[in-house]
Amino acid sequence: MKDYAKLWVGYTPKKNNRDCSALSRIVMNGASENDRIVKNAVSELKDGLKAMLDIVPDVTFGMAGTDIKVTKGADIQDREEYSITLNTDSLVIDGKSASGILYAVFDILRTVACEKSIEKVYAVKKTVRPSNPLRMLNHWDNMDGSIERGYSGKSFFYVDNEIVIDERTKDYARLIASVGINAVVINNVNVKDAASYMITDRYFDKLAQLGEIFAGYGIGLYMCLNYASTIEIGGLDSADPLDEKVIGWWKEKMAEVFAKIPTLKGFLVKADSEGRPGPFTYGRTQADGANMLADIVKEYGAIIIWRCFVYNCKQDWRDKKTDRARAGYDNFIPMDGDYHDNVILQIKNGPMDFQIREPISPLLGGLKKTNQMLEVQIAQEYTGQQIDVCYLIPEFKEILGFKTYCSENDDTVADIISGKTFNSRYSGIAAVTNTGNDLNWTGNYLAGANLFGFGRLAFETELSSEQIAEEFVRMTITQDDAAVKAIMDILLRSREVYERYTCPLGIGWMVTPATHYGCSVDGYEYDRWGTYHRADHLGIGVDRTDKGTGYALLYNEPNASMYNDPEKCPDELVLFFHHLPYTHVLHSGKTVIQHIYDTHFEGYAEAKEMAATWDSLKDKLDAEIYENVRERFERQLVNAREWCDQVNSYFFRKSGIPDEKGREIW
């Protein structure tokens, strides 16, 4: 059986840097050579340089330093900072902890793997402080081996309700640590069946082992909790967070859990959402629920991450007053300041659910006294499911760069989640991951760029989409300059192309219900999920202005005024905020309907161009990688054509307005 790919930690011989004498002597300062992370760093360095350059470095250790005690988010950033100094015949790594040293090693290895000159890259001392304290992956893996919204095979953590630990577990830790991930939630936020028993004897031994492996790469172990555990496994009749019996049960349970899994760093909880139990069931607030658990785990130095994905998923489609987009804000803003300091609210980037285009959640910039973590999704649930290529880093850059106007300075989303804006106790960024047990980890080989890129961006938010794309391509696909350029071009345009042939102008949701792959313009229009386009003969879009649901006003000024006014609202979000006639003229100078026709024809044409570009690279690429992506492009083109034709036909049939360019619409 063929082995799984090593991706960017699969070191292969390189041309450059073979004569770089500095690589022969590496000095590591800041942590003990006996630390397990340092040991992993040393063997990673030695294995990598040997494989890539046939160099066996002499590694020596300077001062061990004193590890920084972590009591808040910035402490994590301080600890994980590193510097690399180039001397004539040595490279000196200054870490403030073993993790810093590990990240420095991966920095050096990346430089070599990208065929960049060590002399040039480190000509000036390079210092990197991680942009975010928590850089986390969320696995939606179920213990039966299935993965909710997984498009890359089955879980590599679980088979038949057992935890599997093998060589791949360690390689997974290497892969993600090498791009700066320092936290992993190992099970689905929808905790049920066997997963409810993860906090029992049945799984403690394996979880402890897993935690040790992660800890060796500076990765904290997190689990999702079933909020109703007191009932489902505790035998109580309540999960009321203010009930003394409930609190007592959790205290005892947590004492047991942290004793058995000493590396455990905390829990992620989805409560009162899409059928999950939660504090609302007992007339309590979300803060009541989160604080109860947080107070209990505090003595173990652990945190509670509480998801803000709370909305009414049984909306009546006839009801035009209720607005799902408001739900997160309305549910969580009133309690701002009530959450204890080891609680973090985890906030999806948009107010809906990972559509290809959404405004930024108004909770980001709305909450001012609460620890916040941004949640993005690299599992391509709504963005092509790792069949269609969709490089998401440009989107994440936009999200992170969004000015919320929540303070005079440092008001971007990146600032908020870095902890800078509000001097947060804890903060960071999480991605719902796109991995599975496919041999290439992410289904579509190019989807690996999102896993790689998410980590890189979380660690160094100032990196550009281009830099990250180039690193990914050079480290995992090819060093051929023309091919690198061509693949980068595919990656960099892919998100916009996907947006063009799917949902126009920020409207979203025109997807096949349940599976979320493929077009169904009315698929959710008469359903209970709060996801409507409200298209009729004359126009389309949701009025979220002060005359509609008022959602636009949840933003700080001047954003609120901008979104509230169709003349100021950016084109790409105009139908999210406004119900407009098809004849409305956009900033682009096109009418809404002509924009729909044009972008859909163009998006499909561009998808064909991308596929043709990939085909042209056949002779330059590894045969398996080539074929993996080629086969997916084949499916992407079928999908893109359906989207293009269905959306155009739908709106032509509904509006009766012909395409100005007379193209074929059915």
Next chain:
Amino acid sequence: MKDYAKLWVGYTPKKNNRDCSALSRIVMNGASENDRIVKNAVSELKDGLKAMLDIVPDVTFGMAGTDIKVTKGADIQDREEYSITLNTDSLVIDGKSASGILYAVFDILRTVACEKSIEKVYAVKKTVRPSNPLRMLNHWDNMDGSIERGYSGKSFFYVDNEIVIDERTKDYARLIASVGINAVVINNVNVKDAASYMITDRYFDKLAQLGEIFAGYGIGLYMCLNYASTIEIGGLDSADPLDEKVIGWWKEKMAEVFAKIPTLKGFLVKADSEGRPGPFTYGRTQADGANMLADIVKEYGAIIIWRCFVYNCKQDWRDKKTDRARAGYDNFIPMDGDYHDNVILQIKNGPMDFQIREPISPLLGGLKKTNQMLEVQIAQEYTGQQIDVCYLIPEFKEILGFKTYCSENDDTVADIISGKTFNSRYSGIAAVTNTGNDLNWTGNYLAGANLFGFGRLAFETELSSEQIAEEFVRMTITQDDAAVKAIMDILLRSREVYERYTCPLGIGWMVTPATHYGCSVDGYEYDRWGTYHRADHLGIGVDRTDKGTGYALLYNEPNASMYNDPEKCPDELVLFFHHLPYTHVLHSGKTVIQHIYDTHFEGYAEAKEMAATWDSLKDKLDAEIYENVRERFERQLVNAREWCDQVNSYFFRKSGIPDEKGREIW
């Protein structure tokens, strides 16, 4: 555990006929008292009269007669005919076979159970000759216990890939024999998994036992075949019907099968349809496939029933030339006359697939030299799934009464399938059954009326929908005259009500994909199934005239001209045949759009009336029956409201034309 309902063979004490002396002495002529069917008839008669009237009849036997040898369909009808003659102190049954006697017994028991006077009903000698030779139920039961399109629990034939034979098996035979069913196909037409092995040693013993039980009630056993058996279980590399190896394998297999299951009467085959293998795979005709099998089973007196449900299920929705409605005709008419005389083509009532309103299949009246059987569906796949009440007998009456103009006289569908029109060798009517292991057999108790009614109608096509409804209600629910009338009213209007709140004017298919329950106007509009409404801003409907797909011209005149002309086409089918503007005025005087609005509001309102009627009967009905139907009405109203509002909103939003009556449309 509560026992399953005995429905119309659960005899309970009756008031009338207690003094009827004729019931004390029953004379049976025409078959031997040692015949197993006669024995069942006698015990049925004695049990029934004892339970209902406390009468223990003296049963005597006259001449045994000579059983008629069956070589063609009419022979079956001759054999199964019976007469009942009332003498002063006896009832004389004249059968021409044991089956005739059995049916006469059920006739008498039905009269008693309905509280009708024996003296009056049989005042004049009553002779009944079954309207159709074959009166068949098709079970879509899978061997894992699931039922395709089953809405009444699991299979009572199969559990975990084993055949189950118990008391219920016999009661099932009693239930269906009592309404005149004489043939049952026991497995799903989509033959796969374990069902492919029904013609192997693994199941022969149980099948033989099952066949014996059926035979005791005059019911022939039929099975569905996997057309690719030669490959799937035979180890050959072909299923080409002209391949000698294939023919040889089937000859040997059939010799074995009929030796092991002597009661077996034949096979039903779905080939080349929806992914099933068939002769087309080998460039052969449907006749080649059917004849090959028919020739082989002929020596066992068996028949091959070949389904005509062959169409392209991978149509491109952009393709407006291909018309699924034409497929049956185009595939089967060219071979008319080529089918051997023990082949029957089984033809769905409409050209599409059991929508609430379709025209009659043009194969009925098109085929003139081929044995034909009509297929209807009492499993309410598209007609409310035994949640919504939908009494289908009025629809079946319309179908059977349809004049095809295929001959000077005797040209109705009923005439054709009775064998009269073309003096067919074999013919009849089959229903996809609605049964399962629910305690009441059919999910919704009122859905029992379709099982009961189908059998009654197949046996005596001249019965009215009212007569059948009354028999069902009196035999299974109540004798209270006011309640009988109220329930009959619910049943008799239910189909029209369902049609009103669902798919207007014959358009069909506005259902949730895959499940087929609930509304999704565009659910199949951009899909591959050939099921489109083609609605745009100006109009709706499929042009199947001479200017469109030409489907209308497949009918005999004057039907072809009628359907081809929107001014002559009946309103209820006008959108099936024509693409019309919303402003087109129907024969009713209403525009298409106003018809849509009116019928949907009315249909929902009428559903509420029916539910209210049922509620009003609470005190008069058995509590379990009442609650069973009440709970389903509750769900029906949710469904009806969604249909009403979604269809109206969809067309209002698309057409922009307001409701004349200003009712609320979202």
